[in-house]
Amino acid sequence: MTKFKKVFDFFKSLKIRLILLFLLIGIIPGILLRVGMLNSYGNRAVSIRTSEILSQAKILANQIVSNDYLKHSSSTHINAQLEQLSTIYDGRMMIIDDEFHIIKDTYRLDEGKTIISEEVIKSYNGEEITKYDSENRYIELTIPLVQPQLDSEEKKIIGVMLMSVSTDSINLNYEYLSVNAMVIELLCAFAVIFISVIAAVQIVKPFRKMSASIDMIQTGYGEDALAVNDYTETKVICEKFNSVLSRMKVLDDSRQEFVSNVSHELKTPLTSMKVLADSINSMEDAPVELYKEFMQDIGNEVDRETKIINDLLSLVKMDKAAMDLNVTNININELLEQILKRLKPIADKQKVELVLESFRPVSADVDEVKITLAITNLIENAIKYNKEEGWVHVTLNADHQYFYLKVEDSGIGIPEEALEHIYERFYRVDKSHSREIGGTGLGLAITRNAILMHRGAIKVFSTEGEGTIFNVRIPLKYIS
Ligand SMILES: Nc1ncnc2c1ncn2[C@@H]1O[C@H](COP(=O)(O)OP(=O)(O)OP(=O)(O)O)[C@@H](O)[C@H]1O
Ligand SMILES: [Mg+2]
Structure with missing residues (x-):
């Protein structure tokens, strides 16, 4: 199993894949070209040789007929021509008469014997047959010996000329070319392998560079x-x-x-x-x-x-357990009344008027403890960062999807540049003043976290010296 995985991993490497791709592109066309060229050379050489011999043989066949060789087979002139042609093409020639007797064999092996083969019979019927036997490496031709008739248009077949020619010379050439092509191809393959490895290494180099740089960054020594x-x-x-x-x-x-x-x-x-x-x-x-x-x-x-x-x-x-909210259906109007009752003494001490306005009865799926923490801090802030004789208005409203809580105060306000930081842990606008009021700067961070956990939203609007408004929106149904 691990062995398989190792092999699999090996082929997953970009470098190896590139090398294989280059080899495929570089070597396969070479092989196809070599095989294709050699084959077409072989076929072409055989067909040229065949038509060459055929035309020579036909000329001779005409002479044989016009010299009436079948009757006077001792004709030195024709015999010499037959021998010559056999020698030139490294072949054997036979002349067969209308009774299938071999009257001339340049090998002198079968003279006087009878020959009945498919090709000979076909030629008696007027066909010219050429056949290439690639296994035994020879070309065989049979040509009818046709005598024109003086009194009519018809022609009479008086015999057959059979010729078989060795193709050894063509095969020798073929083998020679084949060996040469193979050597060239091997040389090319080595060159392709060499170039592929170099190219693949070069292509992959930037990735290696990246991984090395990441290592350096990780160990702290890099850029x-x-x-x-x-x-x-x-x-x-x-x-x-x-x-x-x-x-x-x-x-x-x-x-x-x-x-x-x-x-x-x-x-x-x-x-x-x-x-x-x-x-x-x-x-x-x-x-x-x-x-x-x-x-x-x-x-x-x-x-x-x-x-x-x-x-x-x-x-x-x-932070840790965003998932485990303890959600129950809570009457928000009652919850707000309780919070306000608890904060009333602080407000009284600061001489701040605390007013709750509910537009409709609202109940929502919330985590009571966390939402209480959030709302308490908002109202506590509104009281703490207020002026003497100031006021805090808490408004509750809802539609079919959300409930909306607005905490508005007539307090000191928050400077614009501080607005984006107030939710940060330990952030306080005016440290000295806040110290005297007694805060740690964690309240709004808790508030915001609790609201976000309920998939709600919080927004702040403030004018320094005039007051602050916190708008909170929380879904009535908890979406996990
Ligand atoms: N209603 C408000 N009006 C003016 N400033 C406010 C108001 N609410 C918050 N701030 C400013 O934002 C800061 C952060 O508020 P937060 O509730 O996070 O902290 P805190 O009230 O200082 O301390 P804690 O709530 O942790 O006891 C406050 O110190 C105050 O400067
Ligand atoms: Mg606070």
């Missing part, structure tokens, strides 16, 4: 970006790779920033507690009231630390 511009294809791949790489870098940067923010935020309350504890310890005979005040402050710092940790935990949970 920051991949640039192999040898082909359009490699260029495109490099561009895509670079964009993925830069996205990963951004992610990595934001992760590092997040970690350093977390450590900083977690350290701040601890530092405060340490300072408070140290200062009270260093005091001699500190009054009980001071102790109480300091312990109160330390308690506040512990609360702050706990809130940060809780917020971080809910964010991490949402």
Whole structure:
């Protein structure tokens, strides 16, 4: 099995495939050409030889008839011609009379014998027969000996001339050419193999270069970006790779920033507690009231630390488990009333008027805990970042698909350049002011995550010094 896989993998290599392709293109046409040319040479040579002999033989046949050779076979003139023709073409000639007796055989083997073959009989009937026997390598011709009649148009066949000629010389030529062609072809094949390997290696080179550069980038010794511009294809791949790489870098940067923010935020309350504890310890005979005040402050710092940790935990949970929303059908009007009731004391303390307006009864499939977190933070922000005697209006509406929540305040507003950052973890517009108000900058990140998990949307509109509007849209039916 693994052996098969190895072979399979071997042929999956681009280099090997290119080499095979070049070999196919370079060698197959050579073989076809050689076989085709040799065959057509052979056929052509035989047909030329046949027609040459045929015309010579016909001339001789005419002389044989006009000299009445069949009756006077001792004619030296004709005999000499027969011998000559046989010698020139390396063949054997026989003259057969109308009783199928061989009256002349240039091999002198069968004179006087009778010959009855298919070809001879056909020639008696007037046909000229030519036959090539490629296995035994000879051409055979039979020609009728025709005597014209003086008194009529008719012709009389008085005998047959049979001639068989060896084609050894043609075959010798054929073999010679064949060996030559084979040698040339082998030389070409070697050249093709050599060129294919070099070409395939060259073609594949940019890909090797790419993989080497990626290795370098991975180990940290390479350039920051991949640039192999040898082909359009490699260029495109490099561009895509670079964009993925830069996205990963951004992610990595934001992760590092997040970690350093977390450590900083977690350290701040601890530092405060340490300072408070140290200062009270260093005091001699500190009054009980001071102790109480300091312990109160330390308690506040512990609360702050706990809130940060809780917020971080809910964010991490949402990041990790986008799938496991605990969805139930919730009455949103009631949910809002509860949230507002819980936030009322804070609003009262800030002297901010809190108003809820519901246009219709709304119930939706949501995760109660996560949606409560999200809405609470929006309204809490609207109260926290408000002015004295300010107001917060919460409006609920719905259509057949979504419910819409609007949280509008008369607060300090958010500067335009800060708008795109407010959903980032630990981002606060005015750090000093926010510190005094007491936020960690995780609230909106949690809000946005919770809304997106419900396949909802959140939008913000704000004018500095005038107020802010957060619009939220969430589907009534949860789509998993
Ligand atoms: N309604 C608002 N009006 C003015 N500024 C706002 C409002 N809501 C948010 N912001 C600004 O956006 C920042 C981010 O808000 P977010 O809720 O994420 O953090 P936070 O309120 O500072 O802290 P947390 O909610 O984690 O306790 C805030 O610090 C504040 O500067
Ligand atoms: Mg907040």
